């Protein structure tokens with residue numbers, strides 16, 4: 530019989546039923562330290578009192594009105610985002626992939642209103658992930674996600690990450706924008722040099738292309754700055770945000786300069802749910818938490834500890850680990866042994882970590898992780914590595 534639930538996921542047989550801060554509790558009562566945060570979503574831990582309060586208060590007042598009317602929460606949250614970023618304007622979505630869609634539409638529309646309607650190609654980078662809608666899988670370029678869904682859509686080009694010559698060959702008068710994650714998430718926590726990203730900015734400036742940063746995973750404090758571009762000393766023209774901004778409530782956003790957004794006039798885009806009062810209540814509370822004095826200092830402190838300890842873990846198990854990657858609390862452990870086995874063994878020990886491409890174990894704890902919880906997580910990772918090595922030695 531076909532499953533009642535569409536079987537597009539190969540799910541792990543565990544059901545979490547409750548969360549508290551950095552911990553998850555499964556149906557059977559077992560407690561887990563959460564180093565996955567629902568894929569960088571639960572940035573403020575589970576059942577955060579501020580977020581729960583914001584949501585439940587709003588829930589008792591008004592859930593939804595539609596975007597035919599003013600939504601006060603959108604006005605305050607867009608103001609906070611504009612005041613604390615490069616952007617002049619914000620549009621709220623329900624998800625990351627919808628933010629990708631709008632970023633693409635906005636870039637194309639920008640050139641359209643500039644009198645260059647043929648300038649609609651978006652260039653992305655191998656290993657990218659931008660979501661699962663038709664445009665987003667075409668931008669992502671992952672064959673596995675494209676297969677069987679019709680012909681490749683016109684207007685998407687892809688080049689190897691880090692190869693400026695390949696990029697220069699592909700761009701031309703038809704290129705509207707470059708679309709890139711400042712650190713690739715699903716692709717395996719792949720970082721690039723600031724010089725490379727700067728070269729992309731310069732190319733855009735020289736040719737009139739727009740630079741779109743996909744900060745759906747890197748944004749909202751994940752890398753130790755409000756946004757990852759804050760490490761770089763320059764800014765994108767358009768940026769997509771989701772995941773952490775809602776702390777677990779479905780919320781995404783597109784941020785843009787007034788110039789990049791100038792084609793998006795009345796009627797050019799819309800959404801029924803995007804920016805609804807429930808999402809805005811949570812989003813406003815979440816942004817207030819990230820921007821509170823000391824919050825990002827805490828993220829960087831815990832992150833530095835983890836990077837240092839993970840470096841030691843890798844050095845201590847050279848047959849198992851290759852390297853530590855990433856920035857802030859977006860961390861990848863590049864494995865030499867199968868990452869799926871390590872993830873399962875860690876889970877048996879009460880630690881949730883995530884898979885990613887390139888045989889990487891992804892570590893994305895809540896940004897509110899305490900130093901003591903970070904130590905506990907390191908103990909569990911170290912215990913898992915030692916157990917697996919002992920088992921392997923016994924089998925030989």
Ligand SMILES: *Cc1c(COP(=O)(O)O)cnc(C)c1O
Nearest residue numbers: 624625626658659660714745746
């Ligand atoms: C998760 C993710 C997306 C897609 O977000 P959804 O909310 O799943 O649609 C897009 N880009 C990046 C970088 C992501 O990490």
